[in-house]
Amino acid sequence: MTNTARLGCLLVSLLAVTALLVGREAARAQSNDSNSDLSIELVDPKVLRVCADPRNLPFSNEKGEGFENKLAELFAAKLQKKLDYMYFPEAIGFVRVTLGSHRCDVIMGFPQGDELAQGTNPYYRTSYALIAKPGSGLDDVETLEDARLKGKHIGIIAGTPPATNMAVAGLMANAKPYPLMIDTRVDSSVEAMIDDLNSGQIDAAVLWGPMAGFYAKKSNPPLHVTLLVKEASGPQFIYRIGMGVRPADQNWKRQLNRLIQENQPEINRILLDFGIPLLDENNQPISAEATTKSP
Template sequence: MPFNLKIPGLLCCLGLAISVAHAEDNTLKVCAAEDEMPYSNRKGEGFENKLAQWLGSELHKKVTFVYWTDPRYYLRDTLDKGLCDVVIGVDTDDPRVATTAAYYRSGYVFIARQSDQLDLSNWHSEALTKAQRIAFVPGSPAETMLRAIGRYNDLFNYSQELVGFRSKRNQYIKYEAEKLVDEVSSGHAELAVLWGPSAGRYVKASVTPLTMTVIPDNNTRADGAKVPHHYSTSMAVRKGDTALLAQLDGLIKTHPQDIKQLLMAEGIPLLTEQGFAVVP
């Protein structure tokens, strides 16, 4: 008799567990930055927010975002802990995760005012030797190449002005892409060197007409080591989550035009594996 008395409770618990599992199966939990535009924010305004919503629509799942604040630890603190299931943008073949096929490839760009008609075909362009202010993100390939052509020290104080001379110790210092593009459009800087996907939205929206030139991927440091400027981007899941990985790969392979359309509407310069521009 005691055993029989426990059966209704057991069935209730089993039913609840099945219900919860079913609900989770219909939810796509996406790791996203709470304030890293143009990628994502809590308002859902970034292009990775839009890509996540598109994924949810195609997979017939409700999208919920799990937000992070510091990019240095976001995989450890979200995806690795099982708080979310997919990251929309990581370098293809990132060893920390399982990555999909690349869904876009882009590169670093030179940004200048159209009216200045600067010849900015590569890092040896004369305009780079004459510019008084060049906006760039420290730690990026732009810094490496500015050092290689002997311009980094000339620009050090200006680059620090862009974040107000804040200490970098034990904190994440963010250089806003919108601000760096505005430095050029306002005339405060002659040019900027930025990652194309970060800059595209703001170049497109600028009241001052700007040019955005993809930098060739044949750059080397003074010691001859290659400095990559073109990168492929994938989506990522936890290692071992083969089912979700296969679903994402399937969508990337069967809906390339949908993804391309969303990215090009954002103003992102897209490249082929050979480095050629992807045209609409």
């Protein structure tokens, strides 16, 4: 073998070894979420900083009584981080003022498909619901097209998806709308609607599932909740809910996805304790006995 040939073989060997070492380092870096990566993405890598509404039960409040507060406590314990909040009313500008301004690092409840932030994998699935008093004759109504709703006074949050179906079904003439955009620190459309239902001012209410389940459970006697999963037309009623992070925070998103996957049974138990109605992929309710199922 000539000297030139030997030199060529040596160069090939060196390149192969170098490629192997680089590949191993790349694989090692990819398999770990390094502190340096998270320090770039997070406000403070040692603190789980949550963006939350100060008065928006059942989701969150300043006293830490909402289910998103409990989920944040669970995640902070798993991450071995201190928990802190940046509170701001969840209305227009919420994402921009909180997550977008780097005042916090995660929104605990974020609908899949919303483009204001990057969503994690979903950790629950639910839908809008119809609430009525037990024995009212509306207990087993499953769609907004049911003839038994004709002429009834139905509460609806203005501008939410079910309002479209109610209009098509001819239910808006007797409906009572409640404002969508409010300052939750001083007002609550949902509490006003539930009070009206309990006092008889309205016959039924249409609400987002978590609110419906939570307030129905709190009422005395408890109200009846029917998830509206059989609507044949109109806008979407069923949503997957994950968590929201900044678009650039890829390592943080992957870490949250792992936490969701590893703790899904405990997440389900927290949600069910709050009365949140959960759906599987076949639109069947997830019961307390089946908390190992993923939404």
